[in-house]
């Protein structure tokens with residue numbers, strides 16, 4: 001089974017970048033399943049029904065979320081019917097949405113779970129280690145993939161070792177900066193952070209000047225998403241369904257052709 005994981009899609013620049021690259025990536029990797037993080041898809045924070053549908057229409061099969069799941073009020077109007085979305089299991093509010101969904105892919109039951117790391121994160125109500133144990137007690141599937149949405153590499157790497165063999169992929173999201181540590185841990189595909197699909201000249205997808213102003217003064221700024229040519233980040237994984245082991249991991253990072261430097 002071929003699986004394509006796509007990092008946090010940030011705003012319009014990120015969405016356009018996915019639209020541009022996905023057809024070529026589909027041709028090259030022949031994915032049976034495409035999973036993307038959509039927590040920043042609507043103007044950098046959250047997601048709307050229109051954008052959720054737009055991402056599915058491009059062939060994304062499952063959208064994982066993060067700390068910005070509920071940043072747009074629109075989410076409350078459709079999350080109950082969004083059967084291609086998972087939200088962090090251990091982050092408040094807990095009353096809306098589902099944290100693990102199972103898709104059947106070529107006759108194989110694939111579970112996809114979404115969790116938040118607890119280091120430097122707000123509204124996390126339970127350790128992702130504890131939440132994941134509970135999920136594994138309840139969910140039975142042939143393959144199980146996890147988007148661990150967290151700030152620190154240590155937490156994501158430790159989680160990977162702890163759950164290796166019991167889950168079949170652990171991909172980190174949230175930092176928007178891709179890590180170069182893609183590997184296979186006891187058969188489990190892993191990367192600490194997928195990186196983002198968002199404006200290349202930006203601070204994590206956000207307007208450079210605005211973020212500098214925030215760091216250097218007391219001026220309150222509005223959240224401004226950066227525009228312009230974007231970087232695409234993700235991970236391709238090939239799984240052997242019989243052994244349930246990842247057999248190939250390939251990090252994907254496509255920078256814009258023309259960068260103003």
Ligand SMILES: [Fe+2]
Pocket residue numbers: 008039040066173174175176
């Ligand atoms: Fe993000």
Ligand SMILES: [Fe+2]
Pocket residue numbers: 039066067068149173174175
């Ligand atoms: Fe995040």
